[in-house]
Amino acid sequence: MKRAVINRIWLAAFLVLVLIVRAHAQMDPLPSWNNGAAKKAIVEFVKTTTEKSSAKFVAPEARVAVFDQDGTLWVEHPMYSQVVYCLDRVPAVVKAKPDLANIEPFKTVLSGNREAMAKFTLPDLEMILAATLTGMSVDEFSAEANKWLASAKDPRWKRPYTELTYLPMQEVIKYMRANGYKTYIVTGGGQDFVRLYSDKVYGIPPEQVVGSAGGTNFVYDKSGKPMLMKLPKLLLNDDNAGKPEGIHLMIGRRPYAAFGNSIGDKEMLEYTQAGDGARLMMLVHHDDDKREYAYGAKSKVGTFPDTLMANCSSEPIIPVE
């Protein structure tokens, strides 16, 4: 055969190989997961709840999967990004109310001393949250927070916070959704904050975000136009026991699958587990301090009760690989 013909055969063989590899990648819904027990548990759960012949088949309308956000879907260290947002907002708040400049904790925030800020107590943080997240209209808050989300960058990775999500978890969200699961974020973070980017970042629309929520007040502005003002009054503290309570309030269905990473997700996983039929409860474990941060169950921070760990799956630790 002529060399040109041989080359063409090689090229054809190569293209066939590329197509096979691509087809395989399309068949594997979780390509960035290790082939371990965790991945197997997810795939088995989806099969057993979606195949019509399965004894544990779940009707499409009942398929609810819930995901914690901070530390489960995106990076939460060294500080929740929403707390960074609040700290970044303090100068503007002080400009509007100059008296705050000499009052703690605002004084420390203005000093820029991050070490001192890391020692803030819960009441300190609550004061900052109230001052930066309330006392404005819902629309004003959305405009300010959107501006910040578009420009703020994580100091370690120099990238927008909304890009710091975990690829394996993005794959699970898509995989659950492709199998008829309605995916929800159930976060201790602020509901109004997370709703601004949930669709763009996770494909989860705002109405499927359950988070800590403050009250609002329906009022009329000077021109008589109705508006909603954000109040410094907590309606839902969506953490710990607040998570199943929030799920009941906002969704009204018990989830079939729940993903978390910390002790704040314990009750949500227990509530999921207490339902009939097949249920999937999983914890993300962080063990790679080069590519992310090492903390969590194995590193003895936020240790889970053994009973819950054992029930989550035979390998509850999702490798960050």
Next chain:
Amino acid sequence: MKRAVINRIWLAAFLVLVLIVRAHAQMDPLPSWNNGAAKKAIVEFVKTTTEKSSAKFVAPEARVAVFDQDGTLWVEHPMYSQVVYCLDRVPAVVKAKPDLANIEPFKTVLSGNREAMAKFTLPDLEMILAATLTGMSVDEFSAEANKWLASAKDPRWKRPYTELTYLPMQEVIKYMRANGYKTYIVTGGGQDFVRLYSDKVYGIPPEQVVGSAGGTNFVYDKSGKPMLMKLPKLLLNDDNAGKPEGIHLMIGRRPYAAFGNSIGDKEMLEYTQAGDGARLMMLVHHDDDKREYAYGAKSKVGTFPDTLMANCSSEPIIPVE
């Protein structure tokens, strides 16, 4: 021609006529509405917000339509059916706590004197609601209320309450949904109550029901199984200003269309109207005391401010025809 042939031709012509009438009925999405301005406004609104070429096109994910329930989707007279449920539950509550038998308002409820019950004050009703809707688990409440819904009948029509919905409004719900609108119930009624039948009765799933909601408490039963207890603590009073506040809390999007029937829906309609682009605000008017009840705007009960009425549409009154 032979008579038999002529008969066949007549029969064929008749069948063609039947098919034409049927096709026309299928083309009309609101067959039980009069051909008036109200129907025209609904059809125009749907066209202008869903045709891609329209300047007021609304992206499918933003299409939200909200419906009040009592008096808008089903009969609310002479008493809200959920109040009837609570009154019917009183004997069982008193059996468990016999001391209540001699305390008002329970004493009057046990007497069966409906005229005296009609004079209950708001604090009376709140005591009855707290005693009959809280202090039990979410699952216990669901089981009890489902039993009642399956057996209780309206005294005038001798039919289950869930059959007393308005056909014209059922058609609007379906029509909106067929055009990509996500349909929500936004009711002053109890969220946990309405969620039990919303899917079966209106095709609206529980997670799309926003209603007055009490807090729950996540606890463990004696065997260690987690459960949610219903607390006598109001989280959301989903009436008047509470409706737009509840919409923000539970949906996080401003509706494009809102349907109500009373002054309790005023703020929800105003909030809808204050959005950009095309918005549809409508009121159901009750003017047929033979087939239902006559009350509302025209009958000078619960009169709406003129400005809101004028803005709702050129003919805001939906004929019950």
